[in-house]
Amino acid sequence: MSSEDLKRQAALKAIELVEPGMRLGLGTGSTARHFVELLGDRVKAGLDVLCVPTSNATRIQAESLAIPLTTLEETPELDLTVDGADEIDEDLRLIKGGGGALLREKIVAMASDRMVVIADASKQVATLGAFPLPVEVVRFGFRSTEAWIESCIEEAGARGSMALRLAAGGEPFITDNGNYIIDLKLGRINEAELLDELLRSVPGVVETGLFLGICDLAYIATPDGVRTLQVDRSVD
Numbered sequence: 001m002s003s004e005d006l007k008r009q010a011a012l013k014a015i016e017l018v019e020p021g022m023r024l025g026l027g028t029g030s031t032a033r034h035f036v037e038l039l040g041d042r043v044k045a046g047l048d049v050l051c052v053p054t055s056n057a058t059r060i061q062a063e064s065l066a067i068p069l070t071t072l073e074e075t076p077e078l079d080l081t082v083d084g085a086d087e088i089d090e091d092l093r094l095i096k097g098g099g100g101a102l103l104r105e106k107i108v109a110m111a112s113d114r115m116v117v118i119a120d121a122s123k124q125v126a127t128l129g130a131f132p133l134p135v136e137v138v139r140f141g142f143r144s145t146e147a148w149i150e151s152c153i154e155e156a157g158a159r160g161s162m163a164l165r166l167a168a169g170g171e172p173f174i175t176d177n178g179n180y181i182i183d184l185k186l187g188r189i190n191e192a193e194l195l196d197e198l199l200r201s202v203p204g205v206v207e208t209g210l211f212l213g214i215c216d217l218a219y220i221a222t223p224d225g226v227r228t229l230q231v232d233r234s235v236d
């Protein structure tokens, strides 16, 4: 089974959670793309939903499928967000932002009663950090912000290097919000909560790709079927 087939399987499970009248957050990336495509089929068949996309790319896809869209200004509370992830650990802590949409993805997920992640099994890890952690920073003074990020990494007991994300043409990658992304290559993150707290206290850091205590259900597609991972957030 190809990795696209696996992503499709996970998306098919998530589409089962969608009920008429729901307000949905639409994730970004190649796995979320499958979900949006399936949702488009349901909408075409008459399903009534209202959706907030997490990126311009997803908005364009949703518009092409005539999926009804809204904004968080008009609809600040959502029922369900379905999104992909770059890494998922067993407590459903995530690294996201490989596609550069982490800020809007986190805002939309936090506005939702539930965040469900869909992924193939390659995304499941014992410890977060092999995937470079994206940190969105404002462009002003970003070299100074980088120096502060370095001290946060040290204080959180991690080690590694960082790189300004570049676009295909070699120029700095610019997010939908007009910011830069610095990717932290740490190998492993033992103290994710501490690192996240430290990074978010730095002026210039807009958001990190650590999604901690946000996702409560994940569908992980394997060649042997789709595994369900769940944590009870009502006791958090």
Ligand code: 5RP
Binding pocket: 027, 028, 029, 030, 031, 032, 083, 084, 085, 086, 095, 096, 097, 098, 099, 100, 101, 102, 105
């Ligand atoms: C985009 C994201 C994506 O959800 C993440 O990068 C996974 O993407 P894909 O499904 O293409 O592997 O966080 O910012």
